[in-house]
Amino acid sequence: MMFVALITFVLALAHKASAHFKIDYPPWRADSFNEALNYSQWTYPCGGVPDGVGNRTEWPITDGAVQLTLHHPWTYLFINVGLGSSVTNFNMSFTPDLMNVTGQGNFCLPSLSVPMKVSDGTNATIQVVTSGDSGSALYNCADIVFRSSAKAPASMCKNDTGMSAVIIGHSATTSNTSAPAACPSSASTHNSATGMAVEGVIFAAMLGLACIFATGMV
Numbered sequence: 001m002m003f004v005a006l007i008t009f010v011l012a013l014a015h016k017a018s019a020h021f022k023i024d025y026p027p028w029r030a031d032s033f034n035e036a037l038n039y040s041q042w043t044y045p046c047g048g049v050p051d052g053v054g055n056r057t058e059w060p061i062t063d064g065a066v067q068l069t070l071h072h073p074w075t076y077l078f079i080n081v082g083l084g085s086s087v088t089n090f091n092m093s094f095t096p097d098l099m100n101v102t103g104q105g106n107f108c109l110p111s112l113s114v115p116m117k118v119s120d121g122t123n124a125t126i127q128v129v130t131s132g133d134s135g136s137a138l139y140n141c142a143d144i145v146f147r148s149s150a151k152a153p154a155s156m157c158k159n160d161t162g163m164s165a166v167i168i169g170h171s172a173t174t175s176n177t178s179a180p181a182a183c184p185s186s187a188s189t190h191n192s193a194t195g196m197a198v199e200g201v202i203f204a205a206m207l208g209l210a211c212i213f214a215t216g217m218v
């Protein structure tokens with residue numbers, strides 16, 4: 001029973017509103033941690049943040065960067081995009097393969113390209129979705145205008161040590177950082193497992209459980 005209580009406690013911690021995630025670049029529509037405005041990252045499609053409250057950032061048509069701060073030990077990550085000034089249908093994906101990101105902190109995907117031809121000056125909204133062991137999802141949006149000349153600020157796009165991303169079903173790690181670690185803030189007792197090639201969704205699920213377990217043991 002002690003064990004079950006501990007796991008439950010850790011899961012509750014992992015889902016505190018102060019955890020969740022943030023879009024650093026392009027700047028998110030608004031700070032969705034602001035509960036005074038009834039924002040909630042649990043709310044589809046943009047965390048309860050309505051259209052028009054944020055700025056629109058010039059963002060490249062090819063090789064655009066998305067910089068996030070992730071607060072959970074691991075997450076499935078989806079980055080979608082919809083065209084228009086008031087997007088309700090995020091019908092294109094920058095991440096068509098299921099991606100499992102492990103680690104907490106700065107995470108950047110440096111070169112995302114919209115999967116269709118868009119002309120300079122097209123308005124769009126990027127939707128970032130994360131989902132974890134609970135099966136429910138968190139949402140944030142960033143409004144952009146596609147510009148072929150746009151460039152991300154030089155300091156943008158950084159990955160903290162220990163961040164890693166794995167496409168489920170492929171064995172390659174897509175992050176540009178050092179060796180993957182299952183749970184960087186916790187003891188390294190389980191890290192031996194993460195050096196191996198990851199193949200398939202079952203191992204990914206195990207990785208998540210191992211991380212939660214290790215956090216609880218610290």
Ligand SMILES: [Cu+2]
Binds near residue numbers: 020
């Ligand atoms: Cu959370």
